Amino acid sequence: MHSISNHIAEVDARISRAAARCGRDRRAVRLVAVSKAQNSDAVREAANAGLVDFGENYLVEALAKIADLCDRSLCWHFIGAVQSNKTRDIARHFQWVQTIDRLKVAERLSAQRPGDAGPLDVLIQVNIDAEPQKAGIDPAALAEFAAPLLKLPRLRLRGLMAIPRPEREPERQRLAFRRMRALFEDGKPPAAEHWDTLSMGMTQDFESAIEEGATMIRVGTALFGAREPRPHD
Numbered sequence: 001m002h003s004i005s006n007h008i009a010e011v012d013a014r015i016s017r018a019a020a021r022c023g024r025d026r027r028a029v030r031l032v033a034v035s036k037a038q039n040s041d042a043v044r045e046a047a048n049a050g051l052v053d054f055g056e057n058y059l060v061e062a063l064a065k066i067a068d069l070c071d072r073s074l075c076w077h078f079i080g081a082v083q084s085n086k087t088r089d090i091a092r093h094f095q096w097v098q099t100i101d102r103l104k105v106a107e108r109l110s111a112q113r114p115g116d117a118g119p120l121d122v123l124i125q126v127n128i129d130a131e132p133q134k135a136g137i138d139p140a141a142l143a144e145f146a147a148p149l150l151k152l153p154r155l156r157l158r159g160l161m162a163i164p165r166p167e168r169e170p171e172r173q174r175l176a177f178r179r180m181r182a183l184f185e186d187g188k189p190p191a192a193e194h195w196d197t198l199s200m201g202m203t204q205d206f207e208s209a210i211e212e213g214a215t216m217i218r219v220g221t222a223l224f225g226a227r228e229p230r231p232h233d
């Protein structure tokens with residue numbers, strides 16, 4: 001039994017159905033497999049089954065897997081909190097950083113992106129439900145925050161990312177996705193030439209995220225099974 005490949009097929013079918021329900025092309029939704037707490041063998045199995053994009057939250061753990069899988073051409077997304085002293089390794093080993101909410105971190109990532117790599121693709125994280133403990137910028141601050149970011153030469157601003165507050169009622173969950181989509185569409189900074197990505201939706205809610213306009217979803221549990229809880233997860 002290849003359970004990861006079975007899970008991938010199931011998730012893929014669910015993505016296709018959600019896209020079909022709202023008249024979107026399946027190819028307009030990019031699946032990032034969140035491989036935090038999974039080992040290199042699990043990532044390899046997912047890569048063998050055709051997945052290319054992998055999301056990681058913890059740098060030390062991620063670097064070990066990236067090294068193990070350097071024979072594959074995978075696309076690594078950093079989706080955890082970025083500490084200033086970790087930017088050099090992130091700028092070197094990842095293709096995307098989805099959690100930009102501080103200009104200082106963005107400046108360091110741009111300065112430290114190696115010259116032989118392409119620009120680093122970044123998303124601005126938005127605290128869409130204004131949760132005090134959660135990362136992300138205030139939606140009202142988007143234009144002001146994006147302006148200096150767009151001047152950083154080694155970053156390419158691709159759009160927005162959010163982790164809405166989990167809601168018991170699916171309809172309430174959708175409202176946060178809908179607000180994100182409105183911000184993505186109406187808040188596009190004029191200078192952002194590569195603005196094409198709205199990253200939202202996880203195992204619990206990726207289908208409604210797709211129906212509300214997500215172009216990228218980040219799915220862990222539905223692909224790899226439940227994770228061991230970590231103290232800081």
Ligand SMILES: *Cc1c(COP(=O)(O)O)cnc(C)c1O
Pocket residue numbers: 034036057079080163202203204218219220221222
């Ligand atoms: C862990 C994580 C996910 C995936 O969560 P699942 O519920 O396992 O699909 C997605 N995005 C971020 C930022 C995460 O930390």
